[in-house]
Amino acid sequence: MIAALLAPFPIAAGASACGTCGVGDPTLTIVGFEQPKSQRVRTSATVRHRNDRIGEAQIDELRLAEQRMELAGAYSPSDRWTLSLMMPLVHRLVSAVNLAEADIWAPGDLEFRARAVIWRDRKFAPRHLVSLIGGLEFPTSSIERDAEGVPLPLEFQAGTGSWDPIAGASYTMFSDPWSLYVSSIGIFPTKGTADTKVGLSFRQTALGQFQPWRFLAFQLGVEFRIDQPGYIAGVRDPNTGGHITYGTFGLVGLPHDKVLLHFTAAVPMIQRLDGSHVEGLALTAGLVYEI
Amino acid sequence: MRFSLVIAAVLLSMALLPNCMRVTDGIEVDVAYQPAATPAAVRTDLGYRVRLDRAVIAVGRVELIRCDNFVLDLWKLVRAARAKAHEFSSPTSLGVPLVIDLMESAGVPLFAGTLRPPPGRYCGIRVIGMPADQDAEGLTDENLDMMQNSVVIAGRVEDEAGEDQAALLAEIWEILPCEMRFDRPLVFDGPVVESVSIQIDLTKWFDGIDFALEDSTAVQQRITENVRSSLQAVLPSKEDGL
Numbered sequence: 001m002i003a004a005l006l007a008p009f010p011i012a013a014g015a016s017a018c019g020t021c022g023v024g025d026p027t028l029t030i031v032g033f034e035q036p037k038s039q040r041v042r043t044s045a046t047v048r049h050r051n052d053r054i055g056e057a058q059i060d061e062l063r064l065a066e067q068r069m070e071l072a073g074a075y076s077p078s079d080r081w082t083l084s085l086m087m088p089l090v091h092r093l094v095s096a097v098n099l100a101e102a103d104i105w106a107p108g109d110l111e112f113r114a115r116a117v118i119w120r121d122r123k124f125a126p127r128h129l130v131s132l133i134g135g136l137e138f139p140t141s142s143i144e145r146d147a148e149g150v151p152l153p154l155e156f157q158a159g160t161g162s163w164d165p166i167a168g169a170s171y172t173m174f175s176d177p178w179s180l181y182v183s184s185i186g187i188f189p190t191k192g193t194a195d196t197k198v199g200l201s202f203r204q205t206a207l208g209q210f211q212p213w214r215f216l217a218f219q220l221g222v223e224f225r226i227d228q229p230g231y232i233a234g235v236r237d238p239n240t241g242g243h244i245t246y247g248t249f250g251l252v253g254l255p256h257d258k259v260l261l262h263f264t265a266a267v268p269m270i271q272r273l274d275g276s277h278v279e280g281l282a283l284t285a286g287l288v289y290e291i
Numbered sequence: 292m293r294f295s296l297v298i299a300a301v302l303l304s305m306a307l308l309p310n311c312m313r314v315t316d317g318i319e320v321d322v323a324y325q326p327a328a329t330p331a332a333v334r335t336d337l338g339y340r341v342r343l344d345r346a347v348i349a350v351g352r353v354e355l356i357r358c359d360n361f362v363l364d365l366w367k368l369v370r371a372a373r374a375k376a377h378e379f380s381s382p383t384s385l386g387v388p389l390v391i392d393l394m395e396s397a398g399v400p401l402f403a404g405t406l407r408p409p410p411g412r413y414c415g416i417r418v419i420g421m422p423a424d425q426d427a428e429g430l431t432d433e434n435l436d437m438m439q440n441s442v443v444i445a446g447r448v449e450d451e452a453g454e455d456q457a458a459l460l461a462e463i464w465e466i467l468p469c470e471m472r473f474d475r476p477l478v479f480d481g482p483v484v485e486s487v488s489i490q491i492d493l494t495k496w497f498d499g500i501d502f503a504l505e506d507s508t509a510v511q512q513r514i515t516e517n518v519r520s521s522l523q524a525v526l527p528s529k530e531d532g533l
Contacts, residue, residue: 059381071301097408098319098382098408098409098410099410100315100482101315101317102313103313104310104311142310
């Protein structure tokens with residue numbers, strides 16, 4: 001993973017222009033939020049940590065601590081299109097009430113996304129962008145089972161194990177030193193390779209950013225997610241479905257013209273998840289390299 | 292474009308990484324039923340001789356009881372009566388229904404399953420006899436009546452002199468909660484494998500019954516009480532575990 005992350009550095013050593021300069025706007029953006037610019041290539045490595053609890057405490061509770069390491073690359077073939085590919089490697093520690101533990105390393109689902117800018121207020125350094133998003137999650141993960149051969153709850157799987165189309169739209173506003181990002185994404189899972197069926201998921205993100213200095217920005221936002229219930233072998237997983245809203249706080253820094261660092265903490269604010277299911281604090285840290 | 296291809300190749304190669312999983316077992320309690328050997332005729336404490344043709348019991352649930360919660364939980368019993376057995380499995384309870392033919396399985400331990408309780412002190416175990424589900428293990432065409440009954444006993448009773456004989460048929464449809472204390476608490480504070488044997492001794496089921504004087508309803512009631520009190524939970528002796 002480290003090698004993969006470092007690979008672009010020597011290749012791109014000859015390049016000079018900084019990414020934010022090239023698009024005519026100084027706003028610091030992580031992969032997926034950026035302004036497309038022809039031939040712009042970005043890579044990123046992101047580590048996400050989250051906690052999850054399913055079941056009743058001291059009775060049948062399962063606890064999950066997950067670290068998801070994502071390598072991604074984004075390429076803009078034109079000023080309107082951005083194609084991205086993201087591959088997660090997931091580490092999960094699942095603990096049961098009887099002190100049994102399962103320590104799992106597994107690849108997650110490879111994700112491809114295409115973003116097309118369908119409207120912008122001007123060609124160079126646009127202040128308003130409206131985009132459509134389409135994509136597909138590939139079933140590169142496998143369904144994990146416990147010692148009895150019973151599949152782990154869907155919430156504890158590294159991926160859905162199914163072909164999952166993605167569709168959505170986003171709006172981005174750039175008004176230095178402020179910026180705003182709003183997106184609505186739907187994920188439409190199909191039947192999984194191990195007779196799983198994850199429910200449809202809708203995600204809404206609203207993120208405001210204030211960048212008082214060229215090298216540092218602050219983010220404040222809200223993430224909302226609503227899921228349909230999931231099924232394993234035709235039986236509903238009782239602890240799936242419902243909705244949750246996170247409040248997010250983030251920092252984005254530019255230690256070098258080509259390197260961007262970001263950190264986000266997401267705190268569950270409203271949880272209305274079905275069954276006995278509690279999601280905890282989620283932390284994200286990452287590095288973006290502009291080639 | 293060259294960079295993009297390199298990145299795409301790296302990402303795709305990650306998808307080929309094999310899974311790696313390490314499982315650490317936690318606290319486990321194996322539970323087995325141990326029917327006692329069935330004699331040709333059971334001699335009761337009042338001198339009657341019971342010759343059995345049939346003795347079948349259906350158990351629907353087994354549950355470990357914490358030391359601080361040994362008082363009978365009425366709500367749990369109500370739930371047990373209302374729901375089907377398969378719905379209850381949890382780390383401290385097994386909801387696997389089982390039909391045990393005591394005439395055929397005498398002396399043979401029948402594995403009920405493995406409990407995976409959280410750390411704590413456990414002072415006993417609760418077994419609930421109840422009519423079987425249609426997918427209960429041990430349910431056959433010959434004992435389909437166990438879907439309506441918890442216990443079925445059929446045979447003949449002879450008096451002490453062996454002169455008078457009468458048919459015996461007891462069909463107990465009630466839910467039978469049976470609570471048993473261990474002779475020592477099970478204390479779990481780390482991963483361990485323990486076992487509990489639930490002994491079923493039908494030679495005690497007819498004690499205290501005066502078949503000549505009591506009507507069939509009273510006989511069935513006494514048998515019900517005797518079934519509940521005859522079950523015993525036995526832990527392996529500490530020497531066995533060394």
